[in-house]
Amino acid sequence: MSQEEKQRKIIHIDMDAFYASVEQMDNPELKGKPLAVGGSEVRGVVSAASYEARKFGVKSAMSGAQAKRLCPDLIFVRPRFDRYKEISKKIRKIFLDYTDLVEPLSLDEAYLDVTENKKNLLSATLIAREIRKRIYDEVGLTASAGISVNKFVAKVASDYNKPNGQKTVNPDEVEEFLEKLDVKKFYGVGKVTAEKMYQLGIFTGYDLKQKPLEFLEKHFSNSGHYYYQICRGIHRSQVKPNRTLKSVGAERTFFENLTSEVFLEDKIISIANELEKRLQKSKVAGKTITLKLKYSDFTLQTRSKTLPYFIADKNLIIDVGKELLYQERLKNSVRLLGLSLHNLNTESKKEKEPIQKSISVQLKFEFKE
Known part of the structure; x- marks a missing residue:
């Protein structure tokens, strides 16, 4: 770790069960009760779960039916994204009182670089504590924080004393802190990768640190270099206030499984309408269209096509979406x-290439599993 990196002061703020906490705040009758945002006990997927529900094993991305089996008293509420965005803006405004170097990851978490800050405070730990207090006093929600020398360690640390807590990892504590952690706690190591590491005898950050770079690249390809660095506390990524938007999408989970492309055509139209609104709001267009299908057995399939021009019009999206839908028969x-x-067409692409208004060419489509 370079001397420059050791001197950086990075905070990762993560709201506690954000969507569920907003619902409990707005409806006091839900406080203290197991709550799931999104889905239902019949259909759908859990977007967020309250801590009361998490005690039963309910978590995000779980089917509503499975969540209900784990927690029979689980209460389902529909997500209100406009409300979550409203709260998120208030929280972000608090962040900006301390630094302009704020990098949002989502509505409920962000990185802050407070190496130099508007309050001229020397302690990032005290800044994080003050920010968390203001969020609670001004918004009514709790947040957790991780404080360290880079984004990776701060992100890992923010999960250490959840909920409503914080963890500071000082420069001289970084490597020891990471050595003791289970590799599944490392940001960027998912469930599948963690299982693979376990099979290779890598259980902790210390175990990971013992493996040479050649070994990690052999077993984890391009990610090997990343794992080699993070277990040593090396992560030089800067806090970027204006993250480049990489994709815009919309999707629907149906109350009943649909068995025919004919029934799915109408859904493509409604989804394309929503997607067009989101593209207009973000003021972007795109070249690559992806159709995502989740089958009744929860397997996923995507079909994509990259066009020679940018599109943002719903009619063009519908045309391409339907072509992709009929590209091959449904599996289930x-x-x-x-x-x-x-x-x-973000950044420099925006002004260099035009946005196509209509389709006048024959398109060929390829399948991508």
Whole structure:
């Protein structure tokens, strides 16, 4: 770790069970009760779970039916994203009182670089504590924080004393802190990768640190270099206030599984309408259209096509979406359908290439599993 990196002061703020906490705040009758945002006990997927529900094993991305089996008293509420965005803006305004170097990861978490800050405070630990107090006093929600020398360690640390807590990892504590952690706690190590590491005898950060770079690149390809660095506390990524938007999408989970492309056509139209609104709001267009299918057995399939021009019009998206839908037969009945645009005209691309207004060419489509 370089001397420059050791001197950086990075805070990662993570709201506690954000969506569920907003619902409990707005409806006092839900406080203290197991709550799931999104889905239902019949259909759908859990977007967020309250801490009362998490005690039963309920977590995000779990089917509503499974969540209900784990917690029979679970209460389901529909997500209100406009409300979550409203609260998120208030929280972000608090962040900006301390530094302009704020990098939002989502509505409920962000990195802050407070190496130099508007309050001229020397202690990042005290800044994090003050920010958390202001969020509670001004918004009514609790947040957790991780404080360290880079984004990776701060992110890992923010999960250490959840909920409503914080953890500071000083420069001389970084390597010891990471050595003791289970590799599944490392940001960027998912469930599948963690299992693979376990099979290779890598259980902790210390175990990971003992493996040479050649070994890690052999077993984890391009990610090997990343793992080699993070277990040593090396992560030089800067806090970037204006993160480049990489994709825009919309999707729907159906109340009943759909068994025919004919039924899915209407869904493509409604999803494309929503996607167009999101593209207009973000003021972007994209070249790559992806159709996402989640089948009744929860397997996922995507079909994509990259066009030679940018599109943002719903009619063009519908045309391409339908072509992708009929590209091959459905493997099973469908519980979720999504459309997204990637390869966006962000940054320098925006002014260099025009946005296509209509399709006048024959398109060929390829399948991507």
